[in-house]
Amino acid sequence: MLTALEVCTTVIVGLMVGVEFAVAFVVNPILNALPDDSALLGRAHGGRMLGALMPVWYVASLALTAAWATTAWGEPGTKLVVTAATLLLLSVIMSVALLVPINNRGKTWTPENRPDDWKEQATRWDRYHYARVGVIIAAFTLLAAALA
Secondary structure, three states, X not given: OHHHHHHHHHHHHHHHHHHHHHHHHHHHHHHHOOOOOHHHHHHHHHHHHHHHHHHHHHHHHHHHHHHHHHHOOOOOOHXXXXXXXXXXXXXXXXHHHHHHHHHHHHOOOOOOOOOOOHHHHHHXXXXXXXXXXXXXXXXXXXXXXXXX
């Protein structure tokens, strides 16, 4: 049972890391290179789509990691899992405190209602997102090390 939880948790967190890495280093740079209002419209759509999915994914990843840590308490590698859970908790806090407020504004923007500083807000979101991606990569790495 524990092995299934370990593998499932590692895969789910790994897939989340992959999506968030792709947003940071593939999707947003592509959107930012598009002409006119395409970047704004693409980011707004992405904010609506991923803004609905990612909170569930983050909380599920944290819950699974916490369940792994609890179930494996005292086993070798548990400290790595606990540290990973702490990092995933940090990523949730970062999301709620820093990224979600910008995303909630940005997902409603259109060329007609965008604020004058929309690009600065998008750049701020990107900076916070890079930091969050670093945190979740570290968590995933710890889970993979604990699994090994």
